[in-house]
Amino acid sequence: MSTLNESHIQRIFDKLDEDGDGLVSLDELKELLDKIGACTGLDELQSLVGKTSLNFIDFLFFYEAMVKKNNEEKIKEDNMNINDNSLEDDLVEAFKVFDLNGDGFISCEELQKVLSRLGLWDEKEGSDCKNMIHMYDTNLDGVLDFEEFKNMMLVSKS
Template sequence: MSSVNSNDVHRIFEMLDKNGDGLVSLDELKWLLEKIGFHSSLDELESSMGKTTLDLMDFSFFYDTIIKSDINESKATLEGNDVDSELVEAFKVYDLDGDGFISCEELQSVLSRLGLWNEQDGRDCKSMINVYDSNSDGVLDFEEFKNMMLPAKS
């Protein structure tokens, strides 16, 4: 799966900005965070953000901070060999029907909800899955998902 680029971040921002005022409220941000498995109260978000709304620049900075934080946490977790519990939670976000596999439809549904899927982009979820589908069954099991999410060791 390709990484999220600045166009994707801008598209996510626009989807969250329901009233088109150029700002994302903490309620809207909280909704997004809950969709990807992060739970916090509005008070916690306001305390950490220092404001009640984010413009595109603030949102991009927030996104970059979260991604960098996740990368550092992933490195620390990898060093401690306790990565599976976090990956299990992430896997559950994509495994919508709970059958233990991520299908093309599930991947596309989650990416669409996050604003990362656009039919016009020409991306094909089957080819995205095929890159990591080591047993060629057309779906990702947990181990294949884990290989997709973890950086290759050099």
């Protein structure tokens, strides 16, 4: 599912809001979901949304939640498709290259040192390894464990 900007979402909302009352009913939302192949029952949609109609802000949150859910499912699916042990072995070896002290985590300092050795780090460009790590640090501990590293490599590969 590609992400849309807020003006696109507003146009979709306005199209769905046929009576112009500023609300999209669950029936109207279900019609849209059916059209895009994301069929669901009204009862399931009601329990998912928790309301009988959505204003624009609710609709925006619903859209963002669906995008996040879809992205998480894609990552899980990609991870499940790794049946090749050599790929897993390669990822373990790559992780070891970055985990300089062998503690099972890649810190900002370790990332910067390895990227510098590889000629891929340029402090003049204002690169920030903390931001690089933060993008994939799902448990927000400031370092990458092997699973986070693996997810980063698989997402980057796609």
